[in-house]
Amino acid sequence: MNKSRSFKIVAAALSMAVVLSACGGNGGNTAQPAPSGSPDAAAGGNAPAKPGQVKELSLFIDASWYPVTEWKGPVADMITEKTGVKLKVTVATDDKQLPLMIASGDLPDLVFTSSNIDRLSDSKLSYSWNELIEKYAPDFKIDKTRIAIHTMDDGKFYTVRNSFATQEEMANSKYSLGSDGNPGIAVREDILKELGNPPIKTLDDFVKVLGMVKEKYPEMVPLIMDKDWIEQYFLAQFGTETLLDGWYEQDGKVEYAIRQPKMLDFFKFMNSLYRNGYILAENFALANDQIDDQYATGGKAFAHSHTVSTADTDNIKIKSNQGNFSFKMLPSVLSKDAKVVSSGLGFSGTFITKKNKDPEASIKFMQYLASDEGKKLTMFGVEGVHWTWNEEGHPDFKYNPSDADFVNSNGIKWWYLYNDGVTEGMLSYVPELQKTQALMELKSVRVYKPEIGLIQTQPDSQEKTIKTKIDEMVKNEKVKIYLAESEEAAVAAYENMLKNAENIGLQKLTDWANATYQKKKELFK
Amino acid sequence: MLKSQRQKDFVFDSVIYVVLFIIMLTMLYPFYYVLIASFNKGSDSLLGGVYLWPRNFTLENYRVFMDDPKWVKAFLVSVLRTVSGTLLGLLLTSIVAYGLSHRDLLFSKVYFTVIVFAMYFSGGLIPYYVVLRSLGLLNSFAVYIIPSMLSTFFLLIAISFFREIPAELKESAHIDGAGELTIFFRIILPVSTPVLATMALFMGVGQWNSWLDSAYFVQSEELRTLAFRMMEVINKSNSPMDSLAVANSASAGVTSFSLQVTSMVVSIVPIICVYPFLQKYFVHGIMLGSVKG
Numbered sequence: 001m002n003k004s005r006s007f008k009i010v011a012a013a014l015s016m017a018v019v020l021s022a023c024g025g026n027g028g029n030t031a032q033p034a035p036s037g038s039p040d041a042a043a044g045g046n047a048p049a050k051p052g053q054v055k056e057l058s059l060f061i062d063a064s065w066y067p068v069t070e071w072k073g074p075v076a077d078m079i080t081e082k083t084g085v086k087l088k089v090t091v092a093t094d095d096k097q098l099p100l101m102i103a104s105g106d107l108p109d110l111v112f113t114s115s116n117i118d119r120l121s122d123s124k125l126s127y128s129w130n131e132l133i134e135k136y137a138p139d140f141k142i143d144k145t146r147i148a149i150h151t152m153d154d155g156k157f158y159t160v161r162n163s164f165a166t167q168e169e170m171a172n173s174k175y176s177l178g179s180d181g182n183p184g185i186a187v188r189e190d191i192l193k194e195l196g197n198p199p200i201k202t203l204d205d206f207v208k209v210l211g212m213v214k215e216k217y218p219e220m221v222p223l224i225m226d227k228d229w230i231e232q233y234f235l236a237q238f239g240t241e242t243l244l245d246g247w248y249e250q251d252g253k254v255e256y257a258i259r260q261p262k263m264l265d266f267f268k269f270m271n272s273l274y275r276n277g278y279i280l281a282e283n284f285a286l287a288n289d290q291i292d293d294q295y296a297t298g299g300k301a302f303a304h305s306h307t308v309s310t311a312d313t314d315n316i317k318i319k320s321n322q323g324n325f326s327f328k329m330l331p332s333v334l335s336k337d338a339k340v341v342s343s344g345l346g347f348s349g350t351f352i353t354k355k356n357k358d359p360e361a362s363i364k365f366m367q368y369l370a371s372d373e374g375k376k377l378t379m380f381g382v383e384g385v386h387w388t389w390n391e392e393g394h395p396d397f398k399y400n401p402s403d404a405d406f407v408n409s410n411g412i413k414w415w416y417l418y419n420d421g422v423t424e425g426m427l428s429y430v431p432e433l434q435k436t437q438a439l440m441e442l443k444s445v446r447v448y449k450p451e452i453g454l455i456q457t458q459p460d461s462q463e464k465t466i467k468t469k470i471d472e473m474v475k476n477e478k479v480k481i482y483l484a485e486s487e488e489a490a491v492a493a494y495e496n497m498l499k500n501a502e503n504i505g506l507q508k509l510t511d512w513a514n515a516t517y518q519k520k521k522e523l524f525k
Numbered sequence: 526m527l528k529s530q531r532q533k534d535f536v537f538d539s540v541i542y543v544v545l546f547i548i549m550l551t552m553l554y555p556f557y558y559v560l561i562a563s564f565n566k567g568s569d570s571l572l573g574g575v576y577l578w579p580r581n582f583t584l585e586n587y588r589v590f591m592d593d594p595k596w597v598k599a600f601l602v603s604v605l606r607t608v609s610g611t612l613l614g615l616l617l618t619s620i621v622a623y624g625l626s627h628r629d630l631l632f633s634k635v636y637f638t639v640i641v642f643a644m645y646f647s648g649g650l651i652p653y654y655v656v657l658r659s660l661g662l663l664n665s666f667a668v669y670i671i672p673s674m675l676s677t678f679f680l681l682i683a684i685s686f687f688r689e690i691p692a693e694l695k696e697s698a699h700i701d702g703a704g705e706l707t708i709f710f711r712i713i714l715p716v717s718t719p720v721l722a723t724m725a726l727f728m729g730v731g732q733w734n735s736w737l738d739s740a741y742f743v744q745s746e747e748l749r750t751l752a753f754r755m756m757e758v759i760n761k762s763n764s765p766m767d768s769l770a771v772a773n774s775a776s777a778g779v780t781s782f783s784l785q786v787t788s789m790v791v792s793i794v795p796i797i798c799v800y801p802f803l804q805k806y807f808v809h810g811i812m813l814g815s816v817k818g
Binding site: 064069 | 650651736740741744753756760
């Protein structure tokens with residue numbers, strides 16, 4: 001009896017203890033980000049590293065797909081040799097990990113991110129580069145455009161994105177071409193030959209050839225398009241200066257893409273391709289980006305719209321399938337109006353967090369990576385081992401820059417915690433590839449307007465909601481225009497799309513964009 | 526009369542079997558497809574049309590997948606966490622459930638309210654992370670074990686099971702002089718294999734498949750689990766290579782899709798091996814309390 005009672009009490013106590021612990025020790029613990037007045041911040045870090053003394057800094061890379069996860073290989077070793085810094089790298093598993101670290105105050109020394117730049121550009125979380133440069137690296141010079149792009153409302157900048165180049169920088173570097181992410185169309189060489197090699201110098205020429213293909217090879221699809229690269233090539237030819245979800249600038253004011261007067265011509269053109277049977281209706285409903293490749297490499301299509309490396313890529317696949325035909329690129333410029341506006345701001349930036357144990361070594365590390373030597377080492381590999389400098393102004397590679405296994409295993413390119421679009425763009429200069437020629441042609445009509453890239457809606461804002469709704473509506477309505485049964489119907493569908501956008505709040509969005517644009521433009525003066 | 530009844534039964538049974546067979550196929554085929562795709566050359570799978578068996582048999586996907594020496598270590602960590610996490614989880618859950626299963630327990634309503642509340646509401650990831658940090662569990666093997674030792678869901682299942690055990694069993698053991706611990710370990714647990722096996726299966730699968738704790742709460746490469754490594758492979762296979770690089774690597778045969786299906790197979794196999802041995806208990810255990818009387 002007694003035993004039974006004591007058991008009950010023990011059981012009750014045990015259960016109580018366990019239940020309470022299961023609920024989590026809710027001791028009111030909240031994350032305490034390091035205050036800006038902490039010794040960490042005020043002391044200004046440790047003394048610079050003595051030669052032979054290597055400091056280890058922790059780096060978090062906010063990109064789960066990142067192909068390098070360890071600070072090793074010839075490039076990393078050489079950077080450590082030059083800077084006295086080595087990195088302990090953690091690559092994100094998903095996009096929630098960095099927000100969790102920010103919220104809990106558990107930040108590493110350095111963070112490399114593209115999607116959390118606005119969030120980390122905050123004096124509570126990161127050191128501003130202005131103060132670090134002034135204090136520790138006064139000879140670290142960054143150009144005005146980059147500073148303008150990254151300056152926040154508090155007047156400071158906290159990072160500089162890589163993969164960015166200004167108009168002047170690109171103009172001064174003949175062999176810096178940009179990346180694979182540019183539109184291009186490849187056509188079947190053998191069929192062109194059978195058609196008597198008709199010239200293709202304008203869009204009209206191209207459309208004529210598509211007509212000839214349809215007539216002579218009725219079982220063949222004249223033009224197949226990758227699901228993500230349907231409009232870009234033709235938008236560039238019409239000189240719209242923007243894709244369907246961006247802004248274009250005219251006389252100092254910005255307007256939304258679908259209001260661009262040349263847009264109607266573009267839509268009419270696309271609709272005529274459909275009505276003439278040159279493109280397939282189902283092309284607008286393709287679920288994956290392999291189907292168009294199969295049409296092209298399987299010999300079922302004459303022209304293939306994708307990127308500047310379409311011909312090179314298709315030809316590799318055709319060769320491995322023992323095919324007996326090949327593709328060649330169309331010129332990137334098929335019209336006098338052709339124009340491409342680059343409003344990109346770069347890809348990712350490195351932040352020196354308030355938890356950083358050595359801000360001085362960190363900013364000097366960034367300074368080295370930003371030097372000409374550092375940029376080339378990062379992007380091309382070790383000079384003499386991986387490349388030699390050609391006096392023409394470009395590197396001669398001793399490896400194939402498209403060999404991802406070699407590039408990743410040697411840590412080439414991926415330590416570009418600070419770099420620029422010029423150096424990166426030289427990776428594309430491989431004279432024997434068709435892609436190189438296509439990029440050179442595109443470069444001749446490219447204009448840089450980073451200030452347009454700064455028109456970015458903030459999360460959860462009214463403008464963001466309006467823009468998302470308009471973009472979603474355009475995505476659905478554009479297909480109705482492409483597939484309209486007559487040109488009149490296409491024009492009516494286009495006007496209907498504009499009306500829908502007005503009803504959603506296009507004018508309000510445009511007013512906000514102009515206000516933002518004027519403010520951002522000031523930074524560039 | 527009897528004959529026509531039998532015919533009816535036969536027809537009815539046949540329809541049931543056909544329907545069940547179709548349902549079985551729809552359940553099994555995705556697994557089968559993943560299996561054959563993992564043994565098929567990746568670049569060939571992209572062309573479509575691989576439905577019944579590998580068209581272009583290769584072990585290359587598995588070779589690339591296992592190329593990293595980290596795999597063995599991750600496998601051992603996963604095995605260790607699954608075994609120890611399951612055993613300790615079973616022990617704690619059954620002890621607590623046994624205590625709470627006494628109908629005359631003081632404040633039992635309060636305990637149950639707290640348990641049910643904890644089952645439906647959680648603080649979310651950030652408070653959880655902060656709690657783990659304040660307990661000093663971050664970046665240690667214990668973070669895999671301690672937080673998951675007590676699951677409210679299993680607790681409720683185990684409580685209802687223990688309540689089904691006749692009180693006379695305990696009473697007669699008491700009369701024979703057995704203490705509470707003896708009764709629990711030597712009488713109650715041996716007759717509770719159905720619920721223990723059920724819990725073991727769920728806990729084991731949960732531990733085996735868990736990657737989030739390895740990603741968020743651990744920084745040491747030594748402590749990474751197999752599931753985390755597989756997430757890493759899947760993530761890396763989404764690297765934005767330029768199309769030329771993709772074409773070059775595809776001609777070597779391995780693609781992101783073939784790597785992903787391979788990682789699926791590797792993660793499913795151990796569970797498939799364990800499942801048949803626990804299934805008979807599992808069916809029994811999960812049905813507990815579903816029938817009164």
